[in-house]
Amino acid sequence: MELRSKIPSGPLEKKWDKHRFEMKLVNPANKRKHTVIVVGSGLAGGAAAATLSELGYNVKCFCFQDSPRRAHSIAAQGGINAAKNYQNDGDSIFRLFYDTIKGGDFRAREGNVYRLAQTSVNIIDQCVAQGVPFAREYGGLLANRSFGGAQVSRTFYARGQTGQQLLLGAYQALEKEVSKGGVTMYPRTEMLDVVIVNGRARGIVVRDMVSGAIETHLADAVILGTGGYGNVFFLSTNAKGSNATAIWRAYKRGAAFANPCFTQIHPTCIPVAGEHQSKLTLMSESLRNDGRVWVPKRKEDCAKAPNAIPEADRDYYLERKYPSFGNLSPRDIASRAAKEVCDEGRGVGPGGRGVYLDFGDAIKRVGVDKIAERYGNLFEMYQRITDENPYEVPMRIYPAVHYTMGGLWVDYNLMSTIPGLHVTGEANFSDHGANRLGASALMQGLADGYFIVPLTIGDYIGSTKLEPVAADHPDVQATEAAVRDRVNKLLAVKGTRTVTSFHRELGRTMWEYCGMARSAEGLRKALEIIPKLRDEFWRDVRIPGTGAELNQSLEHAGRVADFFELAELMCLDALHREESCGGHFRVEHQTPDGEALRDDEHFTYVAAWEFAGEGKPPVLNKEPLVFENVALSQRSYK
Amino acid sequence: MNLTLHVWRQTGPDTNGTMERYEARDVSPDMSFLEMLDVVNEGLVEAGQMPIAFDHDCREGICGSCGMMINGVAHGPSKGTATCQLHMRTFEDGASVYIEPWRSRAFPVIKDLVVNRGALDRIIAAGGFISAQTGGAQDANNIPVAKQDSDDAMDAAACIGCGACVAACPNGSASLFTAAKISHLGALPQGQPERNRRAQRMVLQMDSEGFGHCTLYGECQEACPKEISIDTIARMNRDFVGSTVAAREEKALGGTG
Incomplete structure (x- = not known):
């Protein structure tokens, strides 16, 4: 497989301009003759669908939720970065670019990341024009806050509901286009395969989740904005429905999967309360602006009430280890530091898996009202879940799986290795390297959705001869038949174990061996356990009911079946990457003081895995990463 | 237990x-x-x-x-x-x-417990947006918004579209849902050009979907998981009545040119 990144030549700051000029255009009158399928209605899908329709394309947008407004982008809390430099604190496009490259531990493409930083400023303008109610100062101008991995205030926010407000902006734009007839919305519809004709993505096969009908939709191009795959771990901050099926099916049809092992463990989540736990809840990173993270210095103090532990007996370990970034160290670093102190036996709360996030000092400094204004809804959420009042008792937090930097490989046009199949947002791999900085997911989703893919789709359609595809084309029929077979196969197992029990077991295995710290030994073990568990799943899973009705067990089973396969690829990728970088921490590769130790000589590349057929090992393709504008260095936040 | x-x-x-x-x-x-x-x-x-x-x-x-x-x-x-x-x-x-x-x-x-809430999407599609095509926006800080207006907009925008207001209302009215969006966008300067049209179209769509009328029971506000205030309904009613008058004036002024 040939990986052509298609990064334009020339100076970094001119690449996107140059590319935009060189791209083919589609005549406005011809656009309506072209149909584009968008799968997913979050920031990366919904924004693309709305914008493509505004441009004149005929758009079909699919989501598994009952409304496009419920895509998981909605749960992002803290904010969105943009290099506006409204605070006059030294920010610039280049600084946002640099922070993102460095935050990603030098495993992302310079060209893509620079374009992201350039586009960030337009996103804020666009969202304000749509009526997104960002926080403001008394003078009426926009407010900013700081986020991890940056020393400037460049994060725009709407209380603790930034993702919700940005998504509602995109959703409203989408509904505007629905009312004009440019977008047809297919809610409660799940994509189960991509249709490839003559080597090009020409449609998708979906299941209507209400009637169970399997149907094919054909188009000139397909965009997957279907999010990440954190739910492979069962417990994560992802929504329960978030899944990898769309990108996994595309992988099995020939799209390369890049850096699958790059997963982000978010440091500030509410710790696991018990066996019944169905998901984990994130507490926004923005809390670390005012909250101080600590554990007792001595193990013996862990069972004491936190307020009874005097200042001198507390270890503010982030401030101690990383004095210049302190509590705002990047996520991967803060997560590992939490694991470390808990492994030492200094964790707090049930099972000793927790650290304190304390607002005592901040409340003394600025008052309860100010803290309530900044984080009120987060404090409420915490109290509702834990029954503890964080205004009085420090929060307990622990890292949890939150985001996946890996995803389908895409070129500069956001096109996968299948021509015509474009991938946006968390579903692709392109911008965050081995670790994503806080408030950058919303930025990337909207950059891809509003400003990048609507143009590159035009270039693809404008430069490609697309013959009409008939619904009875043998490749279309074969794909649809394969989907039916798979659904029937799942229903025919009629075993004894529930889907959830398999998912939970897979998740436990992944968290243990492919979570915050990974070792060759552990990964090999996982690679033995997972295939066995998968075989058991296909022999013994129990799915009640039929395929011709709303059947939530069937939906879940299809997703878990794909998670099994993806989990194996993640472990394989983690095992092959004999270095530590960003969220990928291999215990064999660390500095004497326990920091991630990269191996730039051997691993400065994107690992793009290619499906080679059932039962065969996937093929590793490498896209070398070239750094012309930044010098590779060991990340230091000290 | x-x-x-x-x-x-x-x-x-x-x-x-x-x-x-x-x-x-x-x-x-x-x-x-x-x-x-x-x-x-x-x-x-x-x-x-x-x-x-x-x-x-x-x-x-x-x-x-x-x-x-x-x-x-x-x-x-x-x-x-x-x-x-x-x-x-x-x-x-x-x-x-x-x-x-x-x-x-x-x-x-x-x-079982799964219902079709597509009507809420159709109410938004009728006018619950600001028409701002991607790409044409001016610098964000060129539109100053008073903090109070911005906060009011955010209070209303917190609606999660769950439909509890409808379920709680003895009349089955979607007024709180519709009013929240009208209030969110109507509180902002960006939302002014379409304010009348938005109120007209959203309210008429709500009626055509089979939702009941609001008689100010206030049950919706009690049930709302985001505690959106029925003050928004007052705002919706004002905008709706105002826009009805404005529409008449427009007709009276209009001609064949």
């Missing part, structure tokens, strides 16, 4: 439903309400029965997917709390809990 559940079961939109009784054993007070239902469902699957279908996704009170009548109250007993954020510590050991889908003519039942 142990609970007795009485759950509405309905196999499809065209079938009749019934209340079925289930025992929920060994429930932890730290479980969320949906986690309790997960456990019951695991038991049902193991016993070879269909699990109770219910909508849910983020389970952190923001996506608006979940929602059910719990002992006759939309989203259950905790104020300002969506079903997924309701915890079992709220219930007494040994209690009976009645669980039903949203009740509204405009929200037909699909299965």
Whole structure:
């Protein structure tokens, strides 16, 4: 497989301009003759669908939720970065670019990341024009806050509901286009395969989740904005429905999967309360602006009430280890530091898996009202879940799986290795390297959705001869038949174990061996356990009911079946990457003081895995990463 | 703790439903309400029965997917709390809990506790937006917005579109939902050009979907997991009446040119 990144030549700051000029255009009158399928209605899908329709394309947008407004982008809390430099604190496009490259531990493409930083400023303008109610100062101008991995205030926010407000902006734009007839919305519809004709993505096969009908939709191009795959771990901050099926099916049809092992463990989540736990809840990173993270210095103090532990007996370990970034160290670093102190036996709360996030000092400094204004809804959420009042008792937090930097490989046009199949947002791999900085997911989703893919789709359609595809084309029929077979196969197992029990077991295995710290030994073990568990799943899973009705067990089973396969690829990728970088921490590769130790000589590349057929090992393709504008260095936040 | 559940079961939109009784054993007070239902469902699957279908996704009170009548109250007993954020510590050991889908003519039942809320999307499509095509925006700080206006907009924009307001309303009105969007966009300078048209179209769409009228019971405000105020309804009514007058004036002024 040939990986052509298609990064334009020339100076970094001119690449996107140059590319935009060189791209083919589609005549406005011809656009309506072209149909584009968008799968997913979050920031990366919904924004693309709305914008493509505004441009004149005929758009079909699919989501598994009952409304496009419920895509998981909605749960992002803290904010969105943009290099506006409204605070006059030294920010610039280049600084946002640099922070993102460095935050990603030098495993992302310079060209893509620079374009992201350039586009960030337009996103804020666009969202304000749509009526997104960002926080403001008394003078009426926009407010900013700081986020991890940056020393400037460049994060725009709407209380603790930034993702919700940005998504509602995109959703409203989408509904505007629905009312004009440019977008047809297919809610409660799940994509189960991509249709490839003559080597090009020409449609998708979906299941209507209400009637169970399997149907094919054909188009000139397909965009997957279907999010990440954190739910492979069962417990994560992802929504329960978030899944990898769309990108996994595309992988099995020939799209390369890049850096699958790059997963982000978010440091500030509410710790696991018990066996019944169905998901984990994130507490926004923005809390670390005012909250101080600590554990007792001595193990013996862990069972004491936190307020009874005097200042001198507390270890503010982030401030101690990383004095210049302190509590705002990047996520991967803060997560590992939490694991470390808990492994030492200094964790707090049930099972000793927790650290304190304390607002005592901040409340003394600025008052309860100010803290309530900044984080009120987060404090409420915490109290509702834990029954503890964080205004009085420090929060307990622990890292949890939150985001996946890996995803389908895409070129500069956001096109996968299948021509015509474009991938946006968390579903692709392109911008965050081995670790994503806080408030950058919303930025990337909207950059891809509003400003990048609507143009590159035009270039693809404008430069490609697309013959009409008939619904009875043998490749279309074969794909649809394969989907039916798979659904029937799942229903025919009629075993004894529930889907959830398999998912939970897979998740436990992944968290243990492919979570915050990974070792060759552990990964090999996982690679033995997972295939066995998968075989058991296909022999013994129990799915009640039929395929011709709303059947939530069937939906879940299809997703878990794909998670099994993806989990194996993640472990394989983690095992092959004999270095530590960003969220990928291999215990064999660390500095004497326990920091991630990269191996730039051997691993400065994107690992793009290619499906080679059932039962065969996937093929590793490498896209070398070239750094012309930044010098590779060991990340230091000290 | 142990609970007795009485759950509405309905196999499809065209079938009749019934209340079925289930025992929920060994429930932890730290479980969320949906986690309790997960456990019951695991038991049902193991016993070879269909699990109770219910909508849910983020389970952190923001996506608006979940929602059910719990002992006759939309989203259950905790104020300002969506079903997924309701915890079992709220219930007494040994209690009976009645669980039903949203009740509204405009929200037909699909299965068990799952209803079709597509009408809410159609209300937004009728006018719940600011027409700002991608790419044409001026610098964000060129539109100063008074902090109070911005805060008012945000208060209304917090709506998660769950439909509890409709389910709680004795008239089955979607006024709080519609008013929240009209208030969010109407409070901002960017929302002014389409303010009249938005109010007209959204209110008429709401009526055409079969929702009832608002007679200010105020039940919606009590049920709203985001505690959106019925002040927004006053704003909607003002904008609707104002826009009706404005539309007449427009007609009177208009000619064939």
